[in-house]
Amino acid sequence: MLLGGVIGVIYYTRVVSYLFYYPYKGEEGVREAPAPMLVAMGVLAAAILVGGFAPGWQLNLVAQIGDLTALRGALASGPLPGLVADWPAGATIAVIGAVAVALVGRASAVWAGRLAVATLVAALVGVIAQAGRYDLLSLCFAALIAAVGALNMLHATAYLAHSHRQGRFFAAFTTMIAGLIGMTQAKDIFSFFAFWELMSSWALWMAICHEETAAARREGLKYFIFNTVGASFMFLGLAWIAARAGTFEFAALGSALSALEPAVVAPGVVLVFLGLVMKAAMLPVRIDYQMHPALAPTPVSGYISAVLLKSGPWGVLKLFVVFGGAALFSKLGGAVNGQPVILYVISIIAAVTILYAGAMAVIQNGIKLLLIYSTVCQLGYVLLGVSLGTTLGVAGGLMHFVNHMMLKDAMFLVAGAVMLRSHATTLDELGGLGRRMPFTFGVFLLSGLSLGGVPPLNGFSSKWLIYYSAFESGHWALAVAAMIGSLFTLAAVMKFAHAAFMGTPTAHALAAKEAPLAMLIPMGALATASVVFGLFPGLLLTPIAAIESELGFAPITASLLGPLPGLEGWSPLLLTALALLFGVLLLPWLRLGRGAEVVRSNVHLCGVVDVAAEEMRPSTARLYETPDAVLRRALFAPERAAEGEEA
Amino acid sequence: MTSQLPILVAALVFPGGVFALALGLALKGADRRFAARLQGRVGPPLAQPFFDIVKLGFKRTMAPDVACAPVFFGAPLVGAASMLLAMTLVPIAGVYAPGPIGGDLLVLIYLLAVPGVALMLAGSSSGSPYGAIGFSREMAMMLAYEGPIVLIVAAVALRVGLATGQGPTFSLSAIVAYQQAHGALLFDPVMWPAVVAFVFFYPANLGIVPFDIPEAETEVLEGPLLEYSGRPLALFKVMSALKAVVVLGLGVALFMPLPFAGVVGLVGWLVQLLALALIGVTAVRVGAGRMRIDQAFVFFLKWPLAFALIGVIAAAYFSAGVAP
Numbered sequence: 001m002l003l004g005g006v007i008g009v010i011y012y013t014r015v016v017s018y019l020f021y022y023p024y025k026g027e028e029g030v031r032e033a034p035a036p037m038l039v040a041m042g043v044l045a046a047a048i049l050v051g052g053f054a055p056g057w058q059l060n061l062v063a064q065i066g067d068l069t070a071l072r073g074a075l076a077s078g079p080l081p082g083l084v085a086d087w088p089a090g091a092t093i094a095v096i097g098a099v100a101v102a103l104v105g106r107a108s109a110v111w112a113g114r115l116a117v118a119t120l121v122a123a124l125v126g127v128i129a130q131a132g133r134y135d136l137l138s139l140c141f142a143a144l145i146a147a148v149g150a151l152n153m154l155h156a157t158a159y160l161a162h163s164h165r166q167g168r169f170f171a172a173f174t175t176m177i178a179g180l181i182g183m184t185q186a187k188d189i190f191s192f193f194a195f196w197e198l199m200s201s202w203a204l205w206m207a208i209c210h211e212e213t214a215a216a217r218r219e220g221l222k223y224f225i226f227n228t229v230g231a232s233f234m235f236l237g238l239a240w241i242a243a244r245a246g247t248f249e250f251a252a253l254g255s256a257l258s259a260l261e262p263a264v265v266a267p268g269v270v271l272v273f274l275g276l277v278m279k280a281a282m283l284p285v286r287i288d289y290q291m292h293p294a295l296a297p298t299p300v301s302g303y304i305s306a307v308l309l310k311s312g313p314w315g316v317l318k319l320f321v322v323f324g325g326a327a328l329f330s331k332l333g334g335a336v337n338g339q340p341v342i343l344y345v346i347s348i349i350a351a352v353t354i355l356y357a358g359a360m361a362v363i364q365n366g367i368k369l370l371l372i373y374s375t376v377c378q379l380g381y382v383l384l385g386v387s388l389g390t391t392l393g394v395a396g397g398l399m400h401f402v403n404h405m406m407l408k409d410a411m412f413l414v415a416g417a418v419m420l421r422s423h424a425t426t427l428d429e430l431g432g433l434g435r436r437m438p439f440t441f442g443v444f445l446l447s448g449l450s451l452g453g454v455p456p457l458n459g460f461s462s463k464w465l466i467y468y469s470a471f472e473s474g475h476w477a478l479a480v481a482a483m484i485g486s487l488f489t490l491a492a493v494m495k496f497a498h499a500a501f502m503g504t505p506t507a508h509a510l511a512a513k514e515a516p517l518a519m520l521i522p523m524g525a526l527a528t529a530s531v532v533f534g535l536f537p538g539l540l541l542t543p544i545a546a547i548e549s550e551l552g553f554a555p556i557t558a559s560l561l562g563p564l565p566g567l568e569g570w571s572p573l574l575l576t577a578l579a580l581l582f583g584v585l586l587l588p589w590l591r592l593g594r595g596a597e598v599v600r601s602n603v604h605l606c607g608v609v610d611v612a613a614e615e616m617r618p619s620t621a622r623l624y625e626t627p628d629a630v631l632r633r634a635l636f637a638p639e640r641a642a643e644g645e646e647a
Numbered sequence: 648m649t650s651q652l653p654i655l656v657a658a659l660v661f662p663g664g665v666f667a668l669a670l671g672l673a674l675k676g677a678d679r680r681f682a683a684r685l686q687g688r689v690g691p692p693l694a695q696p697f698f699d700i701v702k703l704g705f706k707r708t709m710a711p712d713v714a715c716a717p718v719f720f721g722a723p724l725v726g727a728a729s730m731l732l733a734m735t736l737v738p739i740a741g742v743y744a745p746g747p748i749g750g751d752l753l754v755l756i757y758l759l760a761v762p763g764v765a766l767m768l769a770g771s772s773s774g775s776p777y778g779a780i781g782f783s784r785e786m787a788m789m790l791a792y793e794g795p796i797v798l799i800v801a802a803v804a805l806r807v808g809l810a811t812g813q814g815p816t817f818s819l820s821a822i823v824a825y826q827q828a829h830g831a832l833l834f835d836p837v838m839w840p841a842v843v844a845f846v847f848f849y850p851a852n853l854g855i856v857p858f859d860i861p862e863a864e865t866e867v868l869e870g871p872l873l874e875y876s877g878r879p880l881a882l883f884k885v886m887s888a889l890k891a892v893v894v895l896g897l898g899v900a901l902f903m904p905l906p907f908a909g910v911v912g913l914v915g916w917l918v919q920l921l922a923l924a925l926i927g928v929t930a931v932r933v934g935a936g937r938m939r940i941d942q943a944f945v946f947f948l949k950w951p952l953a954f955a956l957i958g959v960i961a962a963a964y965f966s967a968g969v970a971p
Contacts, residue, residue: 432713432715432774434715434718434772435713435715438715438717441715441718442717445718449764453757454757454760454761454764455750455754455757455758455761456750456754460754460757464753464754467753468753468817471801471804471814471815471817472814472815474814476801476805476815476959476963479801480797480798480801480959483753483797483801484793484794484797486757487760487789487790487793487794488790490760490764490789491786491789491790494764494767494771494782494786495786497768497771498767498771498779498782501715502715502718502768502771502772502774503771503774503779504713504774504776504779505713505774563748567747567818568747568751568816568817568818569747569748570747570748570749570750570751570754571748571749574654574748574749575732575749575750575754578654578658578732578735578749579728579729579732581658582658582727582728582731582732583724583725583728586724586727586728586882587724589704589878589881589882590708590720590723590724590878590879590882591708591878592708592720597707597708598708598709598710598716599707599708599709599710600709600710600711600712601709601710601711601712602711602712603711603712603713603773603774603775603776603778603874604775604777604868604873604874605775605776606868616776617776617779618776618779618780618783623779623782623783623786624783624786624787624790625783625787625941626787626940626941626944626945627786627787627790627791627944630944630945630948
């Protein structure tokens with residue numbers, strides 16, 4: 001039945017895709033259908049809407065019939081879920097806003113964009129106003145979802161300023177965010193799954209397919225199918241668990257499950273976690289099928305990378321606790337060194353993914369593909385930390401959760417700015433943009449080096465916690481994999497920085513100018529937040545300690561201005577202060593201030609004058625020639641085409 | 648004297664700051680003099696690196712017209728500052744034991760990547776094609792040698808941590824203290840594969856022959872450094888002098904700290920460093936020829952990585968139950 005459902009969804013998605021996302025090729029002069037037909041269709045559509053808004057009517061009917069049947073067959077009647085999803089204010093605001101945005105979008109794209117940003121700010125207020133409805137972990141996640149959403153939407157208004165049907169995109173984007181907010185506050189299995197679907201199915205697909213090109217539709221459908229299959233695993237698992245436990249409420253689930261035989265619970269739990277791990281694009285089989293497509297508009301790519309995919313690690317942590325924590329999981333297949341087997345397997349998958357996706361990022365040539373592979377790699381870190389299940393591991397995972405959100409989103413927004421200003425899609429077309437877009441370059445370099453694990457920046461702090469906790473829990477091999485993966489990230493970032501912003505300028509670069517203000521504001525905000533969290537990790541660690549004690553882990557010791565936790569916890573503030581001190585002491589030596597006599601000259605070319613600068617650039621594809629070739633062989637990736645054959 | 652120095656003193660005067668700067672340049676002078684003698688030349692005075700820095704201070708600063716100036720001038724600054732910072736993390740057996748607050752071994756090995764990053768940024772931002780090639784080679788070398796050093800560090804941490812009955816320890820002070828009490832890891836057969844891997848690691852990390860491929864003068868005209876002159880170039884020279892002290896100091900701390908303290912400990916440490924610099928750096932760079940980048944990369948994936956891997960596995964599986 002489920003399989004049929006999946007096939008049906010794919011089928012209808014294709015129909016919708018043909019109706020709305022293909023350029024119209026038929027004959028001119030198609031008019032609206034005649035009134036009687038419209039009435040008939042309207043009634044049916046209204047019935048569907050009523051069924052959706054008030055499922056209680058149908059459900060009561062089904063329940064009565066079910067009870068009758070059960071009575072006749074002398075069967076016990078099973079529980080039925082209350083199919084009314086519980087809508088928090090944040091999600092409600094976002095959905096109503098999305099409808100409004102879609103309507104306004106028909107009149108004015110500019111106002112639709114402004115309304116969308118305002119909607120998300122209002123959703124953030126809605127989340128905070130209802131803080132009591134969420135557990136602390138979910139409250140923090142929901143607030144970040146709305147806040148980062150608002151930043152990305154602001155960026156999107158500039159990114160899509162010259163695009164078509166902007167209102168539709170803004171509305172789909174906002175709906176997706178509504179799904180995420182709703183998911184975080186879900187208190188029962190049905191709400192959780194309903195919002196999960198809202199977040200990861202049609203709204204996401206509409207946002208991805210926005211460009212209406214053949215490639216975007218194909219990739220969008222591919223990702224949609226993948227998501228639907230992942231969600232189906234989860235649906236099966238959740239249905240299994242709910243049926244066995246006899247309850248849909250999260251609050252009652254833990255005790256109900258612990259009363260059951262492990263063998264009865266295990267298949268459901270495994271299926272749910274499989275769905276979650278798939279959502280986080282782990283499982284290094286064919287990552288290119290699991291990753292969100294590079295053809296989506298860049299702000300939404302950034303949002304998927306930075307925020308949406310985090311629902312995987314979030315779900316692992318949340319459901320781990322909901323299902324009864326280590327006590328239950330240790331019963332399912334035992335434990336290795338005190339770590340439940342299911343989590344142990346997830347740790348290993350995460351570590352393998354770090355290496356695989358990290359290496360794949362190094363050999364990419366597309367502006368966004370490189371960042372997307374790097375996202376998968378970084379999600380591996382988050383999942384590795386969380387799945388260790390130790391105090392430090394969960395803290396490190398959650399810290400990287402937030403740090404990666406800011407850093408990777410900033411990098412995607414930079415990529416969006418670069419693509420807007422240069423109209424390039426591969427790194428080969430770029431070069432020397434740094435002089436034209438200094439602010440953008442600065443944000444990229446800061447975020448990139450931080451993500452690449454350069455101490456004492458925030459990306460290193462959280463990775464350090466993850467390495468340390470992996471060693472501490474005896475997984476030295478996983479820790480070593482994580483440490484080497486960090487180098488791959490650095491290599492990918494440096495490749496991007498060199499190819500896009502430095503080196504000999506190309507014609508594309510010389511025509512570019514600094515990004516518009518609507519892009520600079522979100523990029524600047526994210527970079528500033530990274531720096532602040534880097535200097536004061538306590539700002540993250542104090543809430544994380546509270547989250548840990550709420551989830552039933554022993555909390556880390558954290559103070560607002562203090563060092564990182566752990567026996568050898570060091571202070572990023574101290575290290576940064578010392579580094580800045582050295583910088584300030586050495587700066588006068590360079591004599592760069594007022595009246596500096598810096599002579600600008602041509603680069604030295606050994607007297608060669610008859611070769612154009614562009615011809616002297618090593619092509620991006622060839623930049624890491626030897627490592628590139630070795631990695632390709634190791635990853636079974638296709639060999640690079642010979643120079644002349646490259647498209 | 649093992650008492651912890653105030654962090655500012657440690658950073659600015661001893662063992663970091665002024666002391667490290669003087670030591671780095673003096674080692675460089677000894678290196679040049681010894682290399683000259685090996686090649687049958689008289690060689691420069693021992694203080695020549697100091698003179699060079701002063702001389703560069705009087706030169707005009709030049710920058711290419713296509714350079715991305717903030718990065719071009721920022722790179723040497725960041726590189727030199729990172730190595731001054733790293734000096735505060737390197738212990739001197741019986742003399743200086745850094746506290747945990749400033750960072751541990753994991754922080755140190757990632758700080759050691761910063762000079763490489765600074766050189767890459769330098770070559771890349773200069774806009775010179777030679778700089779771009781230097782960038783490419785620097786990154787390839789980093790990808791090659793970083794795997795072994797991560798494994799070496801894990802091996803030492805596991806060996807010391809498991810022997811003392813705790814988890815892996817990344818406190819360099821604890822690693823040194825353990826060896827002072829139980830004998831240097833250099834004489835521990837379980838650690839020999841890791842020692843061999845380290846012997847391959849440090850010439851690559853320091854960028855000396857046979858692994859000076861990114862800055863090969865005869866091929867890419869010093870690559871990243873080609874466009875530098877005057878004061879920024881002096882900062883790069885300072886950076887590489889400091890880096891030699893950090894890397895050799897790290898090697899001493901990981902494998903052969905002396906069981907002395909006080910003045911004897913300090914003098915012993917200086918002698919160790921000088922011996923390592925002359926035998927391990929000068930003699931090697933005079934006696935060997937340069938490898939090609941593809942040879943070096945594949946070489947590192949074969950031998951040092953294999954030794955480091957054996958080292959870490961040995962440390963993980965033969966360390967349980969070692970008498971503390």
